Amino acid sequence: MADTGDVATETRPDPGREVPETPGPPRRRRLSPWAEYPLLAAVALVLAFLIKTFLVQAFLIPSGSMQNTLQEDDRVLVDKLTPWFGSEPDRGEVVVFRDPADWLAGHELRPPTTTQKVLGFVGLMPAAGEQHLIKRVIGVGGDTVECQGTGPLKLNGRPLDEPYVYEGNTPCSDDAGGQFRITVPAGHLWVMGDHRQHSQDSRYHRNDGRGGMVPLTDVVGRAVVVAWPVPHWSTLPVPDAFTPAP
Structure with a gap:
């Protein structure tokens, strides 16, 4: 009799016998659309909130005080990330800031459109009722x-060479509010609009209890891009007049 102890033999399944299936990984239970859509909406809202809070936010230009750099109804994107790393606004930058001392009092504000309300609700634009202004930084703490x-x-x-000043305007306004010599205290900014004869800026709020200064704590961020409408798309660099800084 031959020794078969070291010989492999083929085992064929019995055709009449069921072979048990090897259990695979458990299937994930998929959410129904009724549960999935609200979850996706919640995630989108959280992401929009984080982007708006820490990265960038869109702002609507409500007036012509920054012409021709910015036109009324332009949308600008504001960098909110850089200040988190300790950077402060510098001369020549265009910044968005919260109304520091009722500068907008007495100004008729346009009601927000439906689009603004929706974008404000998700956090991509300021909420309806929030009061912000946009101007150019002229002086920082210690500047005269x-x-x-x-x-x-x-x-x-x-003397500053200011090619961004609105055509036909003069750099200074020959009126009581437009004549001044001030020194900016630490932690504050002196801001002015590019449309000099059409801007109620630091010059005209020197009796607001802060001397027309904008506290750094009220600054939301630096406007870096005109994002809408498409024909107005442009960046907002610091003018050569401020580099190197005086």
Whole structure:
């Protein structure tokens, strides 16, 4: 009799016998659409909130005080991330800030559109009722800013070349509010609109209890891009007049 102890033999399944299936990984239970859609909406809202709070936010330009750099009804994107790393607004930057001392009192505000309400609800634009302004930073803490006659505007004694000033305007306004010589305290900004004769900026709020200054704590962020409408798309760099800083 032959020794078969080391010989492998093939085992064929019995055709009449059921072979048990090998159990696989358990299937995930899929949510029904009625549960899935609200969950996706909640995730989208959380992401929108995080983006709006820490990264960027869109703002609507409500007036012509920053022409021709910004037009009325433009949408700008504001960088809110950089300040989290300790960066402060610098001369020449266009910044969005909360109304520091009722600067908008007495101004008729347009009611928000449906689109604004929706974008405000999800956090991609400010909520309806929030009061913000947008201006150019002229002076930071320690700077001396001066206007005599129609200009030029002087920063730390040096006349500024301001090609961004609205065509036909003068750098300084020849009126009581437009004539000044101030020194910006630490932790504050002196801001002015590019449409000089159409901007109620720091010059005209020197009796607001803060000397027309904007506290750094009220600054939301720096406007970096005109995002809408498409034909107005542009970046908002610091003008050469401010580099190197005076």
